[in-house]
Amino acid sequence: MTLYEMLLYFFIYGILGWCTEVAFAAAKERRFVNRGFLNGPICPIYGVGVVTVTAFLDPLRDQWVLLYLASTILVTLIEGLTGFVLDRLFHHKWWDYTGMPFNIGGYVCLVFSLVWGVACVTIVKVVHPVVRDLCLLLPHVLGILILTGCVCAMAADLLVTVNSILKWNRQLDALDKVAADLRELSGRMGENIYENVMDGIEIHEKLDAAREERKEERKEQLTELRLQAEELRGRYRELAERSIRDGRRIVRAFPTMQSRRHKELLERIRARVHEGK
Known part of the structure; x- marks a missing residue:
């Protein structure tokens, strides 16, 4: 052959x-x-x-x-x-x-x-x-011309496809990073609230100036953490929408596809893609 x-x-x-x-x-x-x-x-x-x-x-x-x-x-x-x-x-x-x-x-x-x-x-x-x-x-000459066009088209398609998959993988990595940052922020916010509550339930007739100052600092920290969390949630929503859009064809083409690094995230994207049929 x-x-x-x-x-x-x-x-x-x-x-x-x-x-x-x-x-x-x-x-x-x-x-x-x-x-x-x-x-x-x-x-x-x-x-x-x-x-x-x-x-x-x-x-x-x-x-x-x-x-x-x-x-x-x-x-x-x-x-x-x-x-x-x-x-x-x-x-x-x-x-x-x-x-x-x-x-x-x-x-x-x-x-x-x-x-x-x-x-x-x-x-x-x-x-x-x-x-x-x-x-x-x-005809052999026609066959050569057809094959040349097919090879060029497939090479270009392969380049675009690989670039799209790598881009999608980067989006999934970024989503997991933002999710991890949100979990860390939630933990810090929880600690801040806990400290405020513990200060509030201490049995004292009068809070001293140092404790009042600490409470104000914690309030400012909590406000800043909430702003950061809201910014991260907005970033997460933006990345999620882009990853669903960019990964829609891949998820539909390979319905049993599994991800080694983003298993749970891929399942959520798959569910969203199927909802938006």
Whole structure:
């Protein structure tokens, strides 16, 4: 298989995979959802998976059992490695099979691996021969032009997508930082109020000047803390709205996505996104 053929098949099956994911999501949610990692209409993992299977397992196309077993193992490795790498790069598990039986780290599971095996056998035996014959009808020069446009478009899309995810991660980090600052302020305000209350319930006929001065200082401190807390709450609301807006497509595209650093925060964002359907 030449590089030209590999790229051609990669984009064809990546687009077909995206169409399959979108159709499945539309049937389930009754609306359009872009289920790809990228913004464009392509799921690269499908392209990589099918190209790998067709390139390496074509000699087994007449041996159904071996083809099925090899396809299942190969696609499982690709899915698991892709999920692991994306998790380590972006600190999110983009799909999670943790609730499924016989899963490995939530990246792969037996049920879906068996389904992928059936899909690969179908592609190798039925779909790919048709796709290959159709590609042979495409003039080589036109194919080169189409591939050049597709590669440039996907490279630009990848750059934008990665930048958007990194930006979203920074927003989540900032949200957690503001939430931590608010908790710290709340604790300091509680201590200030407690000290004022304890001063107030001490049994003395007359408060001395020093105690009065301390009370005034605490009042000023409490007022300042309240102002800081209000400013932080406003900052938190602003960041929350931006993170929901920027993360809406990602959350919808990967409904089982889990975050290693912001698990609870991601669940709140997911709930808000679903409320605003």
